[in-house]
Amino acid sequence: MKKDLSNIKKAKVLLDKKHCVAIPTETVYGLAANAYSDEATLRIFKLKRRPKFNPLIVHYFKVKDLIDDCEINNNFKKLYNRFCPGPLTFVLKLKKNSKISRHVTNGAKTLAVRFPKSFITRNLLRSLNYPLAAPSANIYTQISAVTKNDVKDEFGNKIKLILDGGRSKLGLESTIISLVEKPEILRLGAIGINKINKVLKTNLKYSKKKKIIVSGQSKFHYSPGIPIRLNVKKPFYDEAFILIQKRKYFDKNHFYLTKNRNLNEAGKKLYKTLREIKKLKFKRIAVQKIPNKGMGQTINDRLRRASKI
Ligand code: TXA
Numbered sequence: 001m002k003k004d005l006s007n008i009k010k011a012k013v014l015l016d017k018k019h020c021v022a023i024p025t026e027t028v029y030g031l032a033a034n035a036y037s038d039e040a041t042l043r044i045f046k047l048k049r050r051p052k053f054n055p056l057i058v059h060y061f062k063v064k065d066l067i068d069d070c071e072i073n074n075n076f077k078k079l080y081n082r083f084c085p086g087p088l089t090f091v092l093k094l095k096k097n098s099k100i101s102r103h104v105t106n107g108a109k110t111l112a113v114r115f116p117k118s119f120i121t122r123n124l125l126r127s128l129n130y131p132l133a134a135p136s137a138n139i140y141t142q143i144s145a146v147t148k149n150d151v152k153d154e155f156g157n158k159i160k161l162i163l164d165g166g167r168s169k170l171g172l173e174s175t176i177i178s179l180v181e182k183p184e185i186l187r188l189g190a191i192g193i194n195k196i197n198k199v200l201k202t203n204l205k206y207s208k209k210k211k212i213i214v215s216g217q218s219k220f221h222y223s224p225g226i227p228i229r230l231n232v233k234k235p236f237y238d239e240a241f242i243l244i245q246k247r248k249y250f251d252k253n254h255f256y257l258t259k260n261r262n263l264n265e266a267g268k269k270l271y272k273t274l275r276e277i278k279k280l281k282f283k284r285i286a287v288q289k290i291p292n293k294g295m296g297q298t299i300n301d302r303l304r305r306a307s308k309i
């Protein structure tokens with residue numbers, strides 16, 4: 001069901017009782033719980049089998065709801081006005097008297113926040129008197145979920161409710177920018193760095209070599225659990241071959257992210273395709289060269305991490 005409005009009340013009841021509910025967003029599905037509750041946020045870590053040191057993103061309806069929890073600054077306002085609600089996550093200074101559960105931040109003095117765009121999730125957030133901590137709705141290190149069925153694949157019936165918002169529009173996680181000190185891109189994502197640079201009048205770059213402080217930056221992630229080779233011209237006979245440009249001949253091992261190098265379309269299909277290939281029990285994957293610009297940069301980032309198994 002595209003507009004799962006009838007279930008929003010049910011979701012609220014479960015969340016009020018400190019349970020987890022899966023929610024749609026424009027990037028990927030999230031596994032949500034009351035960000036002010038220790039009991040609720042602990043459930044997220046348990047369900048996801050995620051190590052406790054890895055902090056969670058908190059999802060808000062409006063800035064007004066955020067100001068009790070975080071310090072905001074001019075750069076935040078500029079980016080918020082341009083991109084929110086939307087696929088951008090801000091890391092901000094946590095206020096001392098914030099009600100955010102200590103499990104969300106693992107005791108750190110910063111908080112990652114986001115204003116998701118999904119109609120259903122915004123309606124849900126508006127109905128609650130707390131924000132929602134929500135990491136991607138997948139088992140730790142596995143492929144993120146972009147449909148209700150993907151979430152079911154990951155968790156079976158361990159989650160009491162999955163709100164259905166249809167397929168996630170963008171299909172790749174949000175871009176993360178830290179605004180705690182000088183702006184710094186922590187994760188490539190659905191918004192290109194060039195767009196951020198335009199708004200901030202900066203020249204930020206993403207550095208792969210940065211020390212690993214968050215899991216989305218760890219080398220092993222987003223993984224279908226089988227080897228992936230990148231920049232391949234000719235695949236081996238037993239490889240699933242991921243392509244972005246139509247070939248003259250058909251092969252059942254071919255999986256198109258797009259047929260005409262449309263990188264936004266490719267981004268949207270990436271996780272769906274990896275999941276499909278895994279289900280078909282291929283033992284290895286080869287990927288055609290993907291240009292390292294726009295969404296291509298984010299796709300390459302995810303593939304590189306997924307390939308380190
Ligand atoms: O698009 C998204 O961002 C999705 C949807 C559900 O909103 N969420 C998502 O969450 O991708 P998750 O937990 O899978 O990835 C969030 C990343 C993690 O790598 C985490 O380590 C990092 O954000 N993170 C969370 N809090 C942070 C903080 N205070 N400072 C730096 N990184 C942080």
Ligand code: MG
Pocket residue numbers: 135136144
């Ligand atoms: Mg994730």
